Amino acid sequence: KDPKKLQELTQIATRMEGMYGSGSHCTGEGDAKTCRDIGQLSEVLATSRDYDAQLDAWQGWHTISQPMRKDYIRFAELVNEGARDMGFADAGEMWRSGYDMSPAELAAETDRLWDQVKPLYEQLHCFARGRLDATYGSDKGQVAGGMLPAHLMGNLWQQDWGNLWDMMQPYPGAGSLDVNAALRAIAQADLASERAKPGAPGATAAQREVEAERAAALVTAKKMTERAQDFYVSLGMPKLPQGYWEKSQFIKPRDRDVVCHASAWDMDMAGDVRTKMCIVPSEEELTTIYHELGHIYYDLAYNSQPPLFQGGAHDGFHEAIGDTIVLSMTPDYLNSIGLVDKPAVSDEAVINGQMRMALAKVAFMPFGLMIDRWRWGVFDGSIKPDQYNKAWWDLKAKYQGVAPNGARGEEFFDAGAKYHVPGNTPYTRYFLSHILQFQFYKALCDASGHQGPLYQCNYANNPEAGKRYWAMLSKGASQPWQKTMKELTGKEEMDGSAVLEYFAPLQTWLKEQN
Ligand code: ASP
Numbered sequence: 165k166d167p168k169k170l171q172e173l174t175q176i177a178t179r180m181e182g183m184y185g186s187g188s189h190c191t192g193e194g195d196a197k198t199c200r201d202i203g204q205l206s207e208v209l210a211t212s213r214d215y216d217a218q219l220d221a222w223q224g225w226h227t228i229s230q231p232m233r234k235d236y237i238r239f240a241e242l243v244n245e246g247a248r249d250m251g252f253a254d255a256g257e258m259w260r261s262g263y264d265m266s267p268a269e270l271a272a273e274t275d276r277l278w279d280q281v282k283p284l285y286e287q288l289h290c291f292a293r294g295r296l297d298a299t300y301g302s303d304k305g306q307v308a309g310g311m312l313p314a315h316l317m318g319n320l321w322q323q324d325w326g327n328l329w330d331m332m333q334p335y336p337g338a339g340s341l342d343v344n345a346a347l348r349a350i351a352q353a354d355l356a357s358e359r360a361k362p363g364a365p366g367a368t369a370a371q372r373e374v375e376a377e378r379a380a381a382l383v384t385a386k387k388m389t390e391r392a393q394d395f396y397v398s399l400g401m402p403k404l405p406q407g408y409w410e411k412s413q414f415i416k417p418r419d420r421d422v423v424c425h426a427s428a429w430d431m432d433m434a435g436d437v438r439t440k441m442c443i444v445p446s447e448e449e450l451t452t453i454y455h456e457l458g459h460i461y462y463d464l465a466y467n468s469q470p471p472l473f474q475g476g477a478h479d480g481f482h483e484a485i486g487d488t489i490v491l492s493m494t495p496d497y498l499n500s501i502g503l504v505d506k507p508a509v510s511d512e513a514v515i516n517g518q519m520r521m522a523l524a525k526v527a528f529m530p531f532g533l534m535i536d537r538w539r540w541g542v543f544d545g546s547i548k549p550d551q552y553n554k555a556w557w558d559l560k561a562k563y564q565g566v567a568p569n570g571a572r573g574e575e576f577f578d579a580g581a582k583y584h585v586p587g588n589t590p591y592t593r594y595f596l597s598h599i600l601q602f603q604f605y606k607a608l609c610d611a612s613g614h615q616g617p618l619y620q621c622n623y624a625n626n627p628e629a630g631k632r633y634w635a636m637l638s639k640g641a642s643q644p645w646q647k648t649m650k651e652l653t654g655k656e657e658m659d660g661s662a663v664l665e666y667f668a669p670l671q672t673w674l675k676e677q678n
């Protein structure tokens with residue numbers, strides 16, 4: 165309520181977001197100075213299998229958040245004060261209050277859901293450790309206590325292990341699912357055709373090359389986005405408005421720093437929808453586009469509701485819409501859009517397909533939970549500033565079974581290296597989404613008349629599924645989520661059993677392997 169404090173809070177929030185957006189790690193001096201941004205450092209983790217190169221990239225990125233620590237301490241004090249002004253015990257309780265149940269019940273729900281899926285995660289974790297040991301040797305492939313080394317999981321935060329496909333693939337050769345390679349080939353072809361065009365008059369060869377690369381990157385990014393749009397349109401949903409294509413940020417601008425972390429925006433609650441991304445040709449980025457368009461189609465579907473109802477049934481619903489489409493990106497679907505060969509039909513191919521999905525979805529679940537376990541603790545005072553980093557790594561170990569390969573003392577602020585912490589975006593929504601999306605997927609598969617195992621279902625081109633989905637999206641926040649959930653799935657509860665049904669073959673296989 166105090167305008168001075170509000171100003172201070174806003175300045176801190178802006179500064180932290182800015183630090184993240186301009187984050188870059190530099191080495192060397194003078195002419196030898198080189199800097200790498202989040203995209204370049206992520207690329208090292210995705211593609212290098214050199215232990216030290218990955219460690220260097222991982223540590224490099226985690227320097228960008230060190231100066232945020234002081235800001236975050238004050239930030240937590242100020243948001244707590246605001247939350248108390250609004251009648252909540254602290255900001256964490258405020259975050260837990262938007263779920264049509266008490267904050268305490270919501271916390272207990274997340275424990276219950278995690279207990280349901282944890283045995284599956286443990287099998288995947290054990291299997292990953294074995295493959296890391298085989299690749300790096302058992303002295304380097306794991307950290308004391310059977311932990312997975314944070315810098316070797318193909319991702320800065322160990323939230324998606326999809327980049328480890330080369331070492332995790334159960335049956336090499338049983339149907340290639342190398343979407344990354346297919347996207348890189350498309351990007352190369354786009355570059356070749358841009359190079360073939362005449363450049364600007366008077367431009368040097370170097371300038372022409374730069375412009376061609378840039379034009380090609382935009383062409384590829386828009387193509388990837390069109391494939392995502394096609395899926396939604398195939399369900400009977402509208403095409404994205406012209407303004408979307410004109411005003412979105414598809415690729416990283418070259419004249420300024422931006423937050424590249426993907427986001428979706430409903431600018432005017434009346435159809436001016438946009439996404440902001442720095443798209444590169446990779447499988448992870450492709451699925452992120454489908455994810456972001458989920459937000460956009462939700463926005464468009466509830467734009468006819470009164471303003472207060474223009475929101476997700478709860479925030480986990482919002483995060484789950486696009487991911488429910490991603491679950492339908494089966495090998496058959498990927499083949500239909502030309503990204504993989506005709507899928508092999510065999511038990512081995514099933515396990516490969518399941519592993520591909522598990523590396524993205526199952527690996528994510530404990531991460532989705534631990535971020536706010538940390539922030540709930542910071543906000544309620546059980547995690548004190550002088551314990552920020554220790555508590556962070558304690559929770560990483562407890563939920564994800566992940567550890568750094570050396571000490572991470574309180575001179576670091578490793579939480580700040582994950583976008584949603586400086587960006588102050590609550591994170592429990594993503595954990596809930598990873599449960600919900602399997603429930604939604606199952607409901608849409610049923611609506612489409614799918615027969616056979618759940619994991620085989622692809623409801624693209626099915627207007628029945630589309631109608632059911634659109635009806636749910638149009639409800640927005642106009643009724644308690646339990647009602648919306650029941651209308652779509654027949655049940656009022658969030659429930660991890662669809663996750664377990666989906667991954668049943670993989671879970672059996674993992675147990676045998678382990
Ligand atoms: N906006 C997405 C997430 O934070 C982007 C991503 O998947 O990176 O929900």
Ligand code: SER
Nearest residue numbers: 323425455528584594
């Ligand atoms: N988009 C969210 C993130 O990047 C969840 O996947 O963390």
Ligand code: ZN
Nearest residue numbers: 455459482483
């Ligand atoms: Zn999202």
